[in-house]
Amino acid sequence: MPPANALSVPMKAAPTTTAPAAHSDPRWQAVLNRDAGQDGRFVYSVKTTGVYCRPSCPSRLAKPQNVAFHDSCAAAERAGFRPCKRCKPDQQGTAQRQAQLVADACRAIETAEEAPGLEELAGQAGLSPYHFHRVFKAVTGLTPKAYATAHRARRVRDELARPGATVTTALYDAGFNASSRFYEAAESLLGMRPGDYRAGGTNADIRFAVAQCSLGAILVARSDRGICAITLGDDPEALVRDLQDRFPKACLTGDDAEFDAQVAQVVGFVEAPRLGLGLPLDVRGTAFQQRVWQALRAIPAGETASYAQVAASIGAPRAVRAVAQACANNSIAVAIPCHRVVRTDGALSGYRWGVERKRSLLARERA
Numbered sequence: 322m323p324p325a326n327a328l329s330v331p332m333k334a335a336p337t338t339t340a341p342a343a344h345s346d347p348r349w350q351a352v353l354n355r356d357a358g359q360d361g362r363f364v365y366s367v368k369t370t371g372v373y374c375r376p377s378c379p380s381r382l383a384k385p386q387n388v389a390f391h392d393s394c395a396a397a398e399r400a401g402f403r404p405c406k407r408c409k410p411d412q413q414g415t416a417q418r419q420a421q422l423v424a425d426a427c428r429a430i431e432t433a434e435e436a437p438g439l440e441e442l443a444g445q446a447g448l449s450p451y452h453f454h455r456v457f458k459a460v461t462g463l464t465p466k467a468y469a470t471a472h473r474a475r476r477v478r479d480e481l482a483r484p485g486a487t488v489t490t491a492l493y494d495a496g497f498n499a500s501s502r503f504y505e506a507a508e509s510l511l512g513m514r515p516g517d518y519r520a521g522g523t524n525a526d527i528r529f530a531v532a533q534c535s536l537g538a539i540l541v542a543r544s545d546r547g548i549c550a551i552t553l554g555d556d557p558e559a560l561v562r563d564l565q566d567r568f569p570k571a572c573l574t575g576d577d578a579e580f581d582a583q584v585a586q587v588v589g590f591v592e593a594p595r596l597g598l599g600l601p602l603d604v605r606g607t608a609f610q611q612r613v614w615q616a617l618r619a620i621p622a623g624e625t626a627s628y629a630q631v632a633a634s635i636g637a638p639r640a641v642r643a644v645a646q647a648c649a650n651n652s653i654a655v656a657i658p659c660h661r662v663v664r665t666d667g668a669l670s671g672y673r674w675g676v677e678r679k680r681s682l683l684a685r686e687r688a
Contacts, residue, residue: 346390347664347665347666347668348363348365348376348390349385349388350665350666351376351665352365352376352382352388353382354665355376355377355378355379356376356377356629356665357375357376357377357638357639358629358638358639358641359376359377359665360375360376360377360410362376363376363390363391363392363393364376364390364391364393364394364397364410365388365389365390365391366388366389366390366391366397366400366402367383367387367388368387368388368389369383369384369387370383371401371402371403372402372403372404372405372406373391373394373397373398373402373403373404373405373410374405374407374408374410375405375408375410377408378405378407378408378410379407379408380405380407380408394410394411397410419456419459419460420460420639422446422447422448422453422456423456423457423460423461425445425446426442426445426446426453426457426465427461427468429442429445430442430465430468430469430472431472436466436469436470436473439453439454439465439466442457442465453465458636458637459636459637459638459639460637460639460640461609461637461640461643462609462612462613462632462635462636462637462640462643462644463608463609463637467608467609470608471607471608471609526544526545526571526572526574527542527543527544527549527564527568527571527572527573527574528542528543528573528574528575528577528580529541529542529543529550529561529564529573529574529575529580530575530577530580530581530584531557531560531561531575532584532585532588534588534591534592535591535592535681536553536591536674536678536681536682537553537554537555537678538553538554538555538556538557538560539551539552539553539560539587539588539591540552540554540557540560540561540563540564541583541584541587542564543580543583543603544603546601546603547600547601547602547603548583548587548598548600548601548602548603548653548656549602549603549605549652549653550564550652550653551587551591551652551653551654551655551656552564552652552654552674553654553674553675553678554674583600586598586599586600587600587656590655590656591654591655591682592685593685594622594655594658594682594685594686595622595623595686598655598656602653602656602657604653604657606647606650609637609640609643609647610647610650612635613631613635613643613644613647613648614647614651614657616631616634616635617631617648617651617657617658617659617661617662618656618657618658619634620658620661620662622658622661622686623686623687624661625661625662625663625667625683626661626662626663627662627663627664627665627667628641628644628645628648628662628664628665628670629641629665631644631662632644644662645662645670648662648673649671649673651673654673654674655682658682659672659673660672660678660679660682660683661683661686669683
């Protein structure tokens with residue numbers, strides 16, 4: 322024991338553990354970017370001010386060590402924080418109000434016998450036609466007229482698939498008031514004459530072949546217009562069945578020596594995407610999907626873009642989810658490079674043909 326007159330030296334307190342800094346959380350990047358697309362998904366609090374904010378809050382950025390993230394406003398308030406008076410995270414934001422107005426307009430278009438005009442839609446939203454047109458395009462990526470046309474086209478496809486339906490009844494049931502306008506749009510949307518589409522692809526001549534590449538099985542199909550499918554998978558038979566399901570009555574031709582040379586060209590392109598693919602594509606989709614797919618083809622090999630960046634590049638910065646859906650509906654792998662689209666934090670997201678194939682494609686492009 323120490324002598325009775327020895328000085329008492331206080332023991333050094335053990336270091337306290339702290340939560341990891343905000344910059345280690347992927348949500349911090351959304352705060353740095355003031356990403357309005359993340360508003361409503363989470364809020365962040367600042368312990369030095371005692372307030373919580375939206376990700377898009379224009380206030381001066383706090384130091385990351387003073388920031389914490391919460392899944393909701395209620396969670397932030399339970400932690401003792403109050404809402405920011407500048408971005409008002411506890412109130413519906415302008416973007417959310419506009420999104421609701423556009424959603425209501427979309428429902429009006431979808432339920433009307435004939436597509437309502439711009440002035441009628443704007444009046445229902447309480448906005449001027451010019452302002453409504455701009456807001457609608459910013460949210461959906463399409464003008465109200467283009468959205469109505471795309472919706473009618475979906476109705477046409479549904480009607481043509483109904484047993485016993487005729488092209489004429491499908492045309493008028495979908496809201497087309499003139500056959501000339503219908504046939505003008507139908508060829509690009511369906512990829513063939515409406516009657517042939519209704520018959521499951523009758524009279525459509527599609528050549529296809531299945532090969533092997535470093536990513537597994539690959540199916541390449543070509544119509545009279547160009548390459549209409551490049552699909553990847555582990556089971557060659559499943560790839561063929563998928564093509565047959567899309568066009569059950571089309572004339573599918575395999576073992577074509579002339580076409581095999583083009584298949585070899587596609588396989589070489591998959592192995593070395595930087596070489597490019599000098600073959601025409603038969604791209605089928607809605608107007609919005611085609612805009613997204615065109616934007617994807619503008620991303621250079623070896624580089625990536627976020628879904629938000631793609632949405633901004635087509636003039637629809639709020640249509641991030643619609644962009645992701647268009648990527649998921651792409652049936653021409655690699656040539657329409659949806660594998661180059663990643664999350665805002667750079668992480669790989671889902672890929673129709675598997676995330677590992679996406680990682681492999683990006684690695685070989687960067688190499």
